[in-house]
Structures are given as structure tokens and as C-alpha cells.
Amino acid sequence: xxxxxxxxxxxxRLPHIWCPxxxxxxxxxxxxxxxxxxxxxxxxxxxxTGIGCSARSNAIIDFNTFQTTHGRAxxxxxxxxxxxxxxxxxxxxxxxxxxxxxxxxxxxxxxxxVDLTTILVNNSIYGMxxxxxxxxxxxGSFATTAPYGMVEPAFDVCxxxxxxxxxxxxxxxxxxxxxxxxxxxxxxxxxxxxxxxVVAQCPTGFGRRNRMKSPAEMMKWQRDxxxxxxxxxxxxxEKLAGKFLTGVLHHEDRPEYTEMYRQVIAQAGxxxxxx
Amino acid sequence: xxxxxxxxxxxxxxxxxxAALAAGCRFFAGYPITPxxxxxxxxxxRLPQVGGTFIQMEDELGSMAAVIGASIGGKKALxxxxxxxxxxxxxxxxxxxxxxxxxxxxxxQRGGPSTGLPTLPAQGDVMQARWGxxxxxxxxxxxxxxxxxxxxxxxxxxxxxxKFRTPVILLSDAxxxxxxxxxxxxxxxxxxxxxxxxxxxxxxxxxxxxxxxDGIPPFVPVGRGYRYHMTSNVYDEGGFPATNNHAxxxxxMERLHQKIDQHLDEIVLTDEIATQDAEVLVFAYGASARSxxxxxxLARGQGIKAGLLKAKTLWPFPAAQVKRLGERVxxxxxxxxxxxxxxxxxxxxVRRLPVEVLPLNRYDGLxxxxxxxxxxxxxxx
Numbered sequence: 001x002x003x004x005x006x007x008x009x010x011x012x013r014l015p016h017i018w019c020p021x022x023x024x025x026x027x028x029x030x031x032x033x034x035x036x037x038x039x040x041x042x043x044x045x046x047x048x049t050g051i052g053c054s055a056r057s058n059a060i061i062d063f064n065t066f067q068t069t070h071g072r073a074x075x076x077x078x079x080x081x082x083x084x085x086x087x088x089x090x091x092x093x094x095x096x097x098x099x100x101x102x103x104x105x106x107x108x109x110x111x112x113x114v115d116l117t118t119i120l121v122n123n124s125i126y127g128m129x130x131x132x133x134x135x136x137x138x139x140g141s142f143a144t145t146a147p148y149g150m151v152e153p154a155f156d157v158c159x160x161x162x163x164x165x166x167x168x169x170x171x172x173x174x175x176x177x178x179x180x181x182x183x184x185x186x187x188x189x190x191x192x193x194x195x196x197x198v199v200a201q202c203p204t205g206f207g208r209r210n211r212m213k214s215p216a217e218m219m220k221w222q223r224d225x226x227x228x229x230x231x232x233x234x235x236x237x238e239k240l241a242g243k244f245l246t247g248v249l250h251h252e253d254r255p256e257y258t259e260m261y262r263q264v265i266a267q268a269g270x271x272x273x274x275x
Numbered sequence: 276x277x278x279x280x281x282x283x284x285x286x287x288x289x290x291x292x293x294a295a296l297a298a299g300c301r302f303f304a305g306y307p308i309t310p311x312x313x314x315x316x317x318x319x320x321r322l323p324q325v326g327g328t329f330i331q332m333e334d335e336l337g338s339m340a341a342v343i344g345a346s347i348g349g350k351k352a353l354x355x356x357x358x359x360x361x362x363x364x365x366x367x368x369x370x371x372x373x374x375x376x377x378x379x380x381x382x383x384q385r386g387g388p389s390t391g392l393p394t395l396p397a398q399g400d401v402m403q404a405r406w407g408x409x410x411x412x413x414x415x416x417x418x419x420x421x422x423x424x425x426x427x428x429x430x431x432x433x434x435x436x437x438k439f440r441t442p443v444i445l446l447s448d449a450x451x452x453x454x455x456x457x458x459x460x461x462x463x464x465x466x467x468x469x470x471x472x473x474x475x476x477x478x479x480x481x482x483x484x485x486x487x488x489d490g491i492p493p494f495v496p497v498g499r500g501y502r503y504h505m506t507s508n509v510y511d512e513g514g515f516p517a518t519n520n521h522a523x524x525x526x527x528m529e530r531l532h533q534k535i536d537q538h539l540d541e542i543v544l545t546d547e548i549a550t551q552d553a554e555v556l557v558f559a560y561g562a563s564a565r566s567x568x569x570x571x572x573l574a575r576g577q578g579i580k581a582g583l584l585k586a587k588t589l590w591p592f593p594a595a596q597v598k599r600l601g602e603r604v605x606x607x608x609x610x611x612x613x614x615x616x617x618x619x620x621x622x623x624x625v626r627r628l629p630v631e632v633l634p635l636n637r638y639d640g641l642x643x644x645x646x647x648x649x650x651x652x653x654x655x656x
Binding site for chain 1: 302304320323324328330332333334336337338339340341342343344346348349350352366367370496497498499500504505506507508515516
């Protein structure tokens with residue numbers, strides 16, 4: 001599979017800038033393999049990111065790539081998709097970028113059901129800024145701005161976007177990379193707003209402060225705490241305590257925004273006429 | 276369109292919306308705010324009639340982001356707001372300035388600071404329009420004083436945005452935006468439209484941020500075979516971040532400024548009334564230029580040699596024009612509906628000349644009257 005990955009990378013942009021043991025590279029691999037399987041061309045595919053570690057994934061992949069402002073990737077992507085509905089638009093964001101500063105854009109993009117795929121890399125921390133707590137930092141864990149432990153509760157970001165109206169919601173982990181690739185593939189083919197939370201490790205910003213010294217240790221934590229939706233159905237509640245669900249968490253078909261707007265254009269043309 | 280259809284009684288905001296359509300605008304994203312909302316309301320109805328797209332976003336930050344996204348997609352794109360909303364847009368206006376994305380931002384000014392005088396006019400955003408976003412950056416700001424001028428300068432704003440690959444701000448105000456005037460709209464065939472410059476090289480040879488001799492890099496919308504990366508970090512001519520390269524950082528900053536500075540003759544627009552033999556000059560813009568024009572007429576009626584220099588381009592500042600007239604007059608009166616924002620630029624332009632510069636300010640939500648300006652003219656004569 002390595003060849004499929006490298007087909008989509010910009011060799012002169014390597015090596016990447018991530019810390020050793022970061023989960024972002026695995027996610028980029030899963031994303032480009034999923035796109036390769038779908039046969040999307042590099043020219044029709046656009047990857048929009050905001051600011052943060054995950055946002056730096058797009059300089060190394062050979063699509064149309066835009067690094068935008070902190071938290072606003074979904075706003076840019078919405079404008080682009082509305083302007084050019086034929087393009088395949090993917091947003092890669094982090095927990096701080098997507099659920100913190102960009103939280104308002106996240107819920108409203110989900111509500112509109114714009115045909116975008118958002119991959120939210122949840123490493124529980126602001127990595128690039130050096131380890132401050134994010135809205136997805138688990139209560140009690142440590143961050144540079146939570147030296148006594150995180151006081152706030154974290155979002156369940158999948159339930160948040162589902163509640164906001166996302167028509168496809170999934171969660172995967174960096175450890176379960178084959179499942180992740182399938183989930184991203186399903187999200188990309190979904191018509192409407194699709195959302196994939198990827199549980200990832202940040203050994204530098206999070207692990208060091210939270211008694212998980214090595215990346216491998218952090219990925220083992222993912223292995224031991226993830227339960228697929230299918231497996232969870234057969235487990236009693238006590239076996240699910242402290243675990244999180246992976247797989248497709250929500251899926252419905254409902255009208256997509258740009259198609260709805262196409263009807264507005266048709267209707268306005270009939271009623272208003274063109275001067 | 277018949278001649279009759281071109282004679283209209285319309286608001287400044289309505290003229291702005293209609294001009295945007297005539298200029299080829301096919302995308303609007305915005306968030307409601309008085310006194311700019313009519314622009315959104317009109318375009319919500321009109322854009323889909325011409326195959327364009329309107330969206331009311333969740334906030335001003337998302338609106339500005341969507342406008343930039345649509346422009347990257349190849350559409351001429353617009354947003355409209357007022358002071359507090361303009362502040363929220365600044366982050367992404369900076370992005371557009373840095374990444375050289377054409378787009379038009381209308382700020383129909385109202386009284387501030389903060390929510391200030393929400394429905395009353397002011398000219399308090401002149402410096403925000405220039406320096407609202409962080410860092411050094413070039414910007415083009417146009418300010419209309421009549422409904423017809425709102426129409427013309429909106430078209431100009433789109434043309435400048437496309438030609439110079441930059442955000443352009445139309446700085447209107449609550450007086451001009453809400454005023455209704457009889458206007459004769461130009462025939463669509465008379466409106467010259469500028470489209471962004473496409474590259475002449477095949478995709479493999481395209482360098483997205485290498486400027487031509489005119490200082491402006493060609494620009495291809497995404498999805499047309501020219502793949503590129505874009506970031507608002509300091510970037511090289513290929514578009515990739517080069518944040519530890521001081522030479523690249525300096526060159527980029529210089530290129531961004533030069534593409535505007537190189538074209539001042541084209542960008543800086545002013546009107547002059549009775550300046551030929553003027554002994555006292557009124558320098559004004561926007562709503563205040565209306566009173567300035569009336570004051571000059573009143574003064575001339577009383578045998579006083581007054582003239583008006585009206586700035587239609589506020590940034591880059593018309594320093595050469597001010598200096599040229601400053602050499603011939605005794606005094607320059609600068610009426611502004613703020614505590615004195617552009618007067619400092621006037622002073623700077625004439626700093627080595629023996630000419631008095633007199634601010635005339637009002638910031639209570641009322642216009643400066645022609646009589647107030649006339650009284651000031653008489654003081655210096």
C-alpha cells in the first residue's frame with residue numbers, strides 16, 4: 001500500500017514537521033489510500049485545513065491544498081463548495097481548531113448538511129502551541145494550562161455534530177488503521193456533511209504529562225479502550241464503562257445543501273426572471 | 276435594459292448590491308447588521324436569479340472565510356457589514372491580503388466604538404479599514420459619497436480586487452447607505468469589467484505566487500489542473516511556507532506592497548471642485564464630502580475662493596494630490612465624522628509646506644453641516 005500513499009505526496013515537502021510518534025502521518029496515509037480507492041483525481045480533490053499540527057498535513061499531499069485561519073477551515077470549505085459543488089472537499093482539523101475556536105462553524109456546517117468531509121484529529125491537546133488543554137481534553141488530565149488537572153468536562157464531539165445535524169458521523173483510531181481507512185472512505189462517499197473523529201496520540205504535548213511516555217503506549221491505550229459499535233451491542237453496560245465507541249455512529253440520508261440551493265436558483269429563475 | 280429601467284430612485288445599499296451583480300459578483304456570504312443588511316437582503320433575492328449563490332453564515336468570521344473560499348473557487352465574491360462586524364472579519368481580511376485573494380468587503384459605517392450608536396452614521400472605521408488586521412499589509416479602500424458613486428465604486432472595487440489580487444474595502448457610511456437618490460445607472464455595456472489574470476504557462480510550470488512584471492501573480496481557481504498549496508504563513512513563490520527564511524519573508528512583504536505602490540496612478544481616485552483658484556481647500560470623503568461640496572458652493576456664493584478635494588480612494592492615501600493643492604492654498608479643512616482619523620494623513624502629506632491643516636470633527640451621530648464647514652472656512656480667510 002506504500003505506493004498508493006506516495007503517489008499522493010509531494011516528495012519535495014518531505015520530511016514532515018511532526019514530532020516522532022505523532023498520529024497525523026497515519027491519518028494522512030489512511031486519507032490518501034481512501035481517496036486512491038475511490039479513484040478521485042488530484043485535481044478535483046481539495047483539502048482545507050485550519051491551524052495546528054493536523055493542519056500541516058496538507059502541504060505534503062499533492063491535491064489542491066489550503067491552509068487557512070485558526071478554526072475557520074469549514075467556513076472556507078463552505079464557500080468553496082458552494083462556488084464549485086463539483087469539487088470534492090475535505091477538511092482536516094484538530095480538537096482545538098475544530099471543536100474549540102471553530103466550534104460554531106462545526107455545528108452550523110453540520111446543520112446545513114453541506115457535502116463536505118471533516119476529519120477531526122482528536123489528540124486531546126493543543127499540540128503545536130505546546131500542550132494547552134482543549135475542549136476535548138479529558139477531565140483530570142494534565143496540560144500546561146491545567147497544571148492541577150483539567151477541570152472542565154470534554155465534548156463528545158461525535159454526539160455534538162450528530163445533534164447539530166450531521167448526516168454521517170464516525171469515530172476511528174490511529175491504532176485501528178484499516179478500520180479508519182474504511183470509515184474515511186465511507187465518509188468521503190456520503191452525500192452531505194460527513195464527520196470522522198480520529199482518536200490520535202500526541203506523545204509530546206499530552207503523553208509526557210499524562211503518564212504515557214511512549215507513542216506505542218498511547219496507541220495501546222487506543223487498542224484497549226476502543227469498542228466497535230457492533231461489538232458494543234453484545235456487551236453488558238459494565239463492560240463498556242470507560243470505553244469509547246468506534247465505527248459508523250450515525251448515518252442518515254437527508255437533502256444536501258448545494259443541491260437544495262440549486263433548486264433555489266431554478267425557482268428564482270422562474271419567479272424573478274433575469275434582467 | 277431600457278433607459279427608463281436605468282433611471283431609478285434607490286438607496287446606496289441597493290446601488291451597491293446592483294453594482295455587485297453588474298460587476299460579475301456571483302457569491303455573497305454575510306451576517307445581518309444595521310445599517311448594511313439591505314445589501315444582503317437584496318442579494319438573497321437577486322443572486323439566485325443570475326445563477327449566483329447567497330448564504331447567511333453563522334457569524335462574521337465564517338462569512339469572510341466563505342467569501343475567500345468562493346473566490347478561490349473562481350467566483351467574484353462579496354460580503355457586507357458594519358463596524359462591529361467589520362472587526363470580526365479582520366482576521367480573514369488579513370488572510371486574503373496575505374494570500375492575495377480577490378474579494379470585496381463593504382463596511383457601512385455606524386457610530387462606535389463597540390456598539391456605540393448602532394443606527395447612526397459615523398466615519399470611525401477609516402483606520403480600522405487601513406490597519407484593522409494584524410501586521411503590515413497593503414489594502415485598497417474606496418469611499419463613496421453618493422448613491423451613484425456607490426454603484427461606480429462597487430464596480431471599481433471588484434475590478435481592483437481582480438486586477439491586483441487583493442481584498443478591496445468599500446467604506447460606505449449610514450448616510451450614504453440609507454440615503455435614497457435619483458440615479459441614472461450606466462448601461463451594462465458601458466461597464467468595463469476586469470477578470471483575474473490567468474497563467475500563460477502549462478500546469479507543470481505554474482508558480483502560483485511568482486509575480487509578472489506588473490507585480491501581480493496570475494491566479495487559477497482550483498480544479499482546473501493547476502494544483503497548488505496556499506498558506507498565510509510567509510510563503511515562497513511556490514506557495515509553501517518558508518517561515519525561517521528571512522530573505523523570503525522580506526521579499527514577500529515587499530512584493531505585496533509593491534503591487535499596490537506600483538499602480539498608485541490607477542488606484543488613487545479623487546474629484547476636485549473649484550480647486551483651480553482656491554485659497555482654502557476642503558478635504559473630505561464619504562458623507563462629509565456632501566457637506567463639503569455644499570459648503571464650497573455657499574462660500575463661492577459669498578465670494579470666498581474655496582475648493583473641494585474629495586477622496587474616493589482613502590487607502591492608499593492620495594498624498595500626492597493633497598500635496599499638490601496644499602502648495603497653493605492657505606489652509607486645508609478636514610471635516611470628518613470621527614475625532615480625526617484621516618486628518619493626520621493630510622498633515623503628513625503637507626508637513627513641509629506653510630499650510631494650516633484644520634480638523635473639523637463631529638462624533639455625536641449627526642452629519643457635519645455645510646454651515647459648520649463654511650464657518651470654519653471663514654475663520655481662516
